[in-house]
Amino acid sequence: MSSSLSAVLRPLTRAVTYTRWLHLLIATVAGVLTGFLRSEALYSGAWVWLWYVVLPVPLLLLAALIPAVRRVEGLQAQLLLVPGPHGPEERATSGISTSPSASWRDRGRTAGWLLLRLTTGVALTALTVQLPFLSVAFARAAVGLRTHLRDLPSIDAPHWWYGLLVPLPLVVLLAVVVAAGSLTAAAARRLLGPSAAERLATLEARTERMLEHNRLAQELHDSIGHALTVTVVQAGAARAAGSAEFTDRALAAIEETGRQALDDLERALRLLREDAPRPADRPTLTDAARLLESARAAGSQVRAELSGPLDALPGPVSREGYRMVQEALTNVLRHAGPVPVSVRIAAADDALELDVRNPLPRTPAPRGAAGRGLRGIRERATLLGGEATTGPGDDGEWRVYARLPLGPGGAAPTSLKRRAPRACRESRGCFPASP
Incomplete structure (x- = not known):
């Protein structure tokens, strides 16, 4: 009662x-x-x-x-x-x-x-x-x-x-x-x-925020993961070498890599602040030499082939291509160590090709150990309307290959926004799986 x-x-x-x-x-x-x-x-x-x-x-x-x-x-x-x-x-x-x-x-x-x-x-x-x-x-x-x-x-x-x-x-x-x-x-x-139009606009805004958060997570994973991998490899090599000269070079490489990682972290944090302007200094493929020198400093023998007008690439293609090469090199150092690496970056009129190869490690990597970074490479390629393949080849090498189109259906900024939601659903990289 x-x-x-x-x-x-x-x-x-x-x-x-x-x-x-x-x-x-x-x-x-x-x-x-x-x-x-x-x-x-x-x-x-x-x-x-x-x-x-x-x-x-x-x-x-x-x-x-x-x-x-x-x-x-x-x-x-x-x-x-x-x-x-x-x-x-x-x-x-x-x-x-x-x-x-x-x-x-x-x-x-x-x-x-x-x-x-x-x-x-x-x-x-x-x-x-x-x-x-x-x-x-x-x-x-x-x-x-x-x-x-x-x-x-x-x-x-x-x-x-x-x-x-x-x-x-x-x-x-x-x-x-x-x-x-x-x-x-x-x-x-x-x-x-x-109204229906307002609900659609709200859904698109929410999708854009989710895409942005996913991109920031991938940025931090690639840049910080690369820096930590190089640091660990350099520190281990310096301890094993027992050479004062090699130790000095290793410490210099660790310092430079750490400084670059801090810059990437600050850039990502600025993106998270709503009142801060979007930074326009994200690294592009014109800065690929920095990645190659970092891998060489970690002990890898890097053979690089860069061709085509890299400075004329569309911004999204150049920025995402840089991250894809960075993750490929990080994957090499993390799972194969300082082994010879072949890097080919070729810009043509219709597409950009990225090809990173290295000998397969003698000890197979644990299951799932490289899943996140390699999946990120495939997601980036899908978002740009291209394709990427990762895995061992018939010649006994591990290969990361990506082809990113540059034509009208390719990776212009507006095209990227238009294709992103569907691509994320297909790759399940931006949204949680449906129950």
Whole structure:
């Protein structure tokens, strides 16, 4: 019994009940203001409430044509109809849009909302005014006074039992307030909710954020992983060599690699700060010599072949190509050690080819040890509209090969954005797998 009573009384303890009440009372303002256009309507008894509903209709229909009205109504509905905190994240998940009208469908839904809010608001305002007076009439009749309150039936035969009816109008009023508030909030989500175009735009923005986070994770994995791999190999080689001269060279290479890794880390952190400009100094294939020297400093014999106009490559291709070569060299140092490596970077008119080869290690790498980095290479190639293959070849070498198109269907920045969501779904690298 107590739990049932608590459930009935709980809405009366919530602030949103009273903010919804206020929201509906505000809707009557338009009716009251236009009611002054017909002075006799103010003295026509209960019919005044009907005028408050009818007179503002033309003005509301005209207001619905203004795109900003939908935004104003959406903001007001979010603040007064939706319970809980009202921060940006909570408002974004409220189901109520704050975007201006972008189509005639949006304007039609806004008009329907304005008319519904006006009708409901005027009806609730009438009850808010009349029902408390009815309680007063019952109280007067309970103490033996005749009542002739305006717009209410007169009580010519007062009696004490009218006192039992005093709380009834107030209970009815509170029940109507709770029900009208809940129904209005549900109607707001339908009539002021995001349109199909807005939902699509929100989904695309969310997809872009997920792609950006995935790219940053891959950037950190490639750059920091490369730096740590080179550092470990250099430190181990210096300890095994027992040569002061080699140790000095190894320490210099570790210092330079660490400095580059710190620059990459700072660049990634700047991207995560919303108020910071996007850095434009990400390394490209024109900086490939830095990678090759790093691998040579780690003890590998690197034979490089660079051809074609690398400085004329599109930005996305050049930047992602750099990371792919970096990950391929990191994979060599991590799993094969300082072995001879062949690197070919060839830029042609229609495609960029990357080819990194090294002898297979004598001891096979543990299962899954190289999965993340090599999968990242394939993901980058897919996002750019190309393809990449990794694995042992028939000649006893491990090969990482990628071909990135440069034509109209290739890797221009706009094309990259357009192809990214599908590519991520295919490679399962940007989104969690569907349940």
